[in-house]
Amino acid sequence: MTVALRCSDVYVRYGGIEVLHGVGLAVPFGAVTALVGPNGAGKSTLLSWCAGAPSTATSAGGRLELARAAAGHEQLADATSWSASRRAALGLRLVRSGVNVFQSLTVKENLLAAGDPDAALERGALELFPELEPLLSQRAGTLSGGQRQLLAIGCALGSRWRVLLVDEPVQGLAPALADRVYAALAAAATPERAVLIADPVTHRAAEAADFVWRLERGRVVFAGEATELTRGPSA
Amino acid sequence: MSAGAGQLAIAGLGIGAVAGLSGLGVIATYRVTGVLNVAFGAIGMMGAFLLRAAVREWGMPTALAVALILLVCAPLFGLLIDAAVFRPLQQRAAGVAAELTAGFGITVLLVGIATAVWGSGARTDAPSLLPAGSVQLGDLTVPLGVLVELGLLTAVAAALVLLARGRTFGVAIRAVVDDRGLAELSGLPARRLGRLGWAVGCALAAAAGMLLAPQLRLDPVTFTLVLFETLGVVVAARLVNPAVAIGVALATGIGQAELIGVQLGGRAGEVLAAVRSNLFVAVLLVAVWVAPAFQEARERVSILPRKGTLAEHIGGWWPVVALGVAAAWLRPQDIGTAQLIPPLAVVLLSFRALSSVGLISLGQTAFVGAGALVAAWTPRFGLIAAPAAGAVLGLLFALPVARKRPLHLALTTLALATAASRFMFEQPLFTPPLAGRPGFLVGDRGFLLAEAVGLGVVVLALLPLDRGWVGRRLAAIRDSEPAARMLGGDVERVRVLVFAGGAAVAAFGGAWWVYATGAFDASAFDPLRGLIWLAAATAVGVSSAPSLILAAAGMVAADAAIPGASAIIVGIAALTVPWLRGEPVLPRTAR
Numbered sequence: 001m002t003v004a005l006r007c008s009d010v011y012v013r014y015g016g017i018e019v020l021h022g023v024g025l026a027v028p029f030g031a032v033t034a035l036v037g038p039n040g041a042g043k044s045t046l047l048s049w050c051a052g053a054p055s056t057a058t059s060a061g062g063r064l065e066l067a068r069a070a071a072g073h074e075q076l077a078d079a080t081s082w083s084a085s086r087r088a089a090l091g092l093r094l095v096r097s098g099v100n101v102f103q104s105l106t107v108k109e110n111l112l113a114a115g116d117p118d119a120a121l122e123r124g125a126l127e128l129f130p131e132l133e134p135l136l137s138q139r140a141g142t143l144s145g146g147q148r149q150l151l152a153i154g155c156a157l158g159s160r161w162r163v164l165l166v167d168e169p170v171q172g173l174a175p176a177l178a179d180r181v182y183a184a185l186a187a188a189a190t191p192e193r194a195v196l197i198a199d200p201v202t203h204r205a206a207e208a209a210d211f212v213w214r215l216e217r218g219r220v221v222f223a224g225e226a227t228e229l230t231r232g233p234s235a
Numbered sequence: 236m237s238a239g240a241g242q243l244a245i246a247g248l249g250i251g252a253v254a255g256l257s258g259l260g261v262i263a264t265y266r267v268t269g270v271l272n273v274a275f276g277a278i279g280m281m282g283a284f285l286l287r288a289a290v291r292e293w294g295m296p297t298a299l300a301v302a303l304i305l306l307v308c309a310p311l312f313g314l315l316i317d318a319a320v321f322r323p324l325q326q327r328a329a330g331v332a333a334e335l336t337a338g339f340g341i342t343v344l345l346v347g348i349a350t351a352v353w354g355s356g357a358r359t360d361a362p363s364l365l366p367a368g369s370v371q372l373g374d375l376t377v378p379l380g381v382l383v384e385l386g387l388l389t390a391v392a393a394a395l396v397l398l399a400r401g402r403t404f405g406v407a408i409r410a411v412v413d414d415r416g417l418a419e420l421s422g423l424p425a426r427r428l429g430r431l432g433w434a435v436g437c438a439l440a441a442a443a444g445m446l447l448a449p450q451l452r453l454d455p456v457t458f459t460l461v462l463f464e465t466l467g468v469v470v471a472a473r474l475v476n477p478a479v480a481i482g483v484a485l486a487t488g489i490g491q492a493e494l495i496g497v498q499l500g501g502r503a504g505e506v507l508a509a510v511r512s513n514l515f516v517a518v519l520l521v522a523v524w525v526a527p528a529f530q531e532a533r534e535r536v537s538i539l540p541r542k543g544t545l546a547e548h549i550g551g552w553w554p555v556v557a558l559g560v561a562a563a564w565l566r567p568q569d570i571g572t573a574q575l576i577p578p579l580a581v582v583l584l585s586f587r588a589l590s591s592v593g594l595i596s597l598g599q600t601a602f603v604g605a606g607a608l609v610a611a612w613t614p615r616f617g618l619i620a621a622p623a624a625g626a627v628l629g630l631l632f633a634l635p636v637a638r639k640r641p642l643h644l645a646l647t648t649l650a651l652a653t654a655a656s657r658f659m660f661e662q663p664l665f666t667p668p669l670a671g672r673p674g675f676l677v678g679d680r681g682f683l684l685a686e687a688v689g690l691g692v693v694v695l696a697l698l699p700l701d702r703g704w705v706g707r708r709l710a711a712i713r714d715s716e717p718a719a720r721m722l723g724g725d726v727e728r729v730r731v732l733v734f735a736g737g738a739a740v741a742a743f744g745g746a747w748w749v750y751a752t753g754a755f756d757a758s759a760f761d762p763l764r765g766l767i768w769l770a771a772a773t774a775v776g777v778s779s780a781p782s783l784i785l786a787a788a789g790m791v792a793a794d795a796a797i798p799g800a801s802a803i804i805v806g807i808a809a810l811t812v813p814w815l816r817g818e819p820v821l822p823r824t825a826r
């Protein structure tokens with residue numbers, strides 16, 4: 001499978017505490033990859049580092065490679081020094097947990113801001129999550145946590161993305177809705193697109209994923225196919 | 236309205252239009268970057284000086300010089316400070332305080348450069364950009380220049396509004412304002428918009444400076460402050476609303492002109508004259524109290540200051556002891572200079588008190604000056620009366636705005652300092668006679684020793700801020716106000732008390748200051764001075780008492796060697812030290 005994103009030797013320090021110790025992972029096109037591990041393992045930090053999000057880390061480093069089409073086929077480009085904007089321009093999207101929508105904008109404006117202004121509404125979020133339709137004129141800051149989560153994922157899926165990093169996608173969602181979100185993410189992983197989901201609940205993520213990376217205390221302790229993990233003792 | 240009043244109103248429209256243009260520049264930058272460009276006054280001053288130099292000294296045609304400054308120099312400067320200063324700060328998730336300090340660092344640097352190149356004297360030959368002549372509208376004579384200024388203001392405002400309302404561009408701008416980090420992660424052109432905001436903001440600041448210069452005496456410090464005082468129109472507009480900014484600017488300009496027609500005698504006349512010449516300051520003062528909460532860019536977190544080590548706490552005493560020893564050994568001619576160190580150190584330590592709950596003060600000069608005034612008027616009890624007065628003033632001014640967010644509170648302190656400077660310190664009514672020291676402090680060596688003891692008392696008083704039960708309570712508020720509230724803390728009351736405590740410390744410093752200098756000098760408590768102090772405290776790290784005391788010593792020594800040198804050093808340090816450290820230097824500001 002073609003690699004869409006690869007990072008290696010990633011370390012991040014907050015003050016005197018190193019939370020990632022030379023971590024690496026690879027995310028292929030056409031598959032859902034899960035990043036699992038207990039709270040505090042460094043999953044969110046790794047996703048933020050990959051996306052180039054503003055950080056309060058005192059020091060961070062590593063190597064990031066992103067796939068980009070060149071001469072008809074995908075090539076990995078060194079994106080380590082690229083800004084978040086440039087990574088996003090190449091199709092890398094991060095859906096953070098917590099504050100992940102533009103709160104002073106309406107739902108419709110959020111979709112417009114994130115997506116293709118001509119077709120986003122028809123093609124993207126509303127098809128996946130029709131419960132957003134009656135909320136279109138409502139400010140995103142007034143939505144419930146679950147609605148905001150849907151909007152954030154809908155915005156990302158409705159945008160022009162190639163590699164989607166989602167941090168705890170079903171946090172705060174009812175089980176039925178969580179299943180739909182996971183189904184939507186799994187369906188989104190087409191041969192030209194890659195999805196990486198970070199989730200502290202290993203079995204839930206592993207069931208939806210093709211590949212799993214497990215982080216513990218800032219180190220990768222497992223990497224392989226999801227079926228291997230679900231069969232193993234640590235699942 | 237009589238013809239006379241109408242004519243005055245038209246005259247006021249010109250000043251109002253320039254203030255409006257300056258305000259639109261600040262709003263243009265803030266809306267797409269979330270950064271309040273407090274350097275706009277200095278940028279306008281630089282634009283005015285450049286135009287004057289290009290036309291009067293280098294013989295360049297006025298139109299060409301204006302085009303070069305507006306379309307090349309100012310936008311390029313905007314791109315430069317975005318790339319070199321503000322963008323790196325935002326990438327490091329630095330907070331409001333770090334951005335304000337950087338802005339003041341730029342201000343101090345530009346003022347220093349202008350002073351070094353063109354001198355500190357006032358110039359009166361700035362070229363006018365406006366056409367001569369007038370048109371008659373009924374009984375009123377309207378200068379063509381005013382019409383041009385109003386036309387320019389309208390055109391700029393219309394362009395900004397059209398941009399912000401565009402379906403795609405407008406939503407992108409609002410998204411960037413809402414959450415810049417998320418906008419970048421979403422692939423929105425946040426960086427391009429940011430660059431555009433800085434370029435347009437700097438060009439408009441330069442335009443305001445060039446238009447205003449022929450109407451005033453052009454000198455680096457005063458002209459910068461005059462432009463800076465128009466910040467009130469931006470505050471009234473809650474930093475984002477161009478229509479309100481224009482309305483307030485024009486109304487203030489008209490009000491200022493109309494007051495010329497009002498004549499009063501005696502003290503009332505003096506007060507009226509002060510209000511007339513400082514009406515924009517009054518607007519700033521009213522605006523910070525009356526304006527609803529700003530739509531501030533989402534608070535960006537920054538790491539807490541590292542906790543002082545035991546060695547550092549012990550080390551906090553050695554500069555104090557060194558001062559005491561110096562009292563015995565210094566040459567008589569150096570003692571006068573050394574006496575200025577403890578007062579400044581006390582003032583810088585007042586920022587440490589404020590930072591313990593994440594507060595920023597842009598206007599400590601108000602409390603320092605008030606302390607100096609009280610001490611000068613009551614020489615026998617000044618060292619007690621000054622901090623008491625500072626604490627009362629602090630309480631009075633903090634109470635109404637305790638719930639405001641950091642940027643709003645910071646601007647409130649700046650407004651207070653500006654108003655105190657213009658309406659109190661500079662007024663002959665309040666100026667005390669020569670400030671005599673208390674009888675037991677007459678000898679110079681004894682006075683320096685007493686100052687060292689006073690400084691030691693302040694260091695001691697501030698120790699609980701980062702240790703024990705008090706330190707933990709304050710750290711909780713600084714770290715997360717909502718969480719501190721959940722633990723049952725009265726966050727507002729603690730913030731007000733700490734603010735009052737910081738004001739008391741600053742006023743205590745003011746008392747020592749006036750006894751050290753022997754006279755009350757209003758220029759020592761100019762708001763710009765307070766910004767330099769904040770920048771110095773920020774550059775060396777507000778959490779370290781020894782660093783703050785050494786910074787005071789360094790500033791006094793620099794000014795003794797070359798007058799004004801400390802401002803330039805602090806300006807450079809404010810821009811470079813946080814960058815060299817690679818981390819935010821101020822604690823997270825309270826949310």
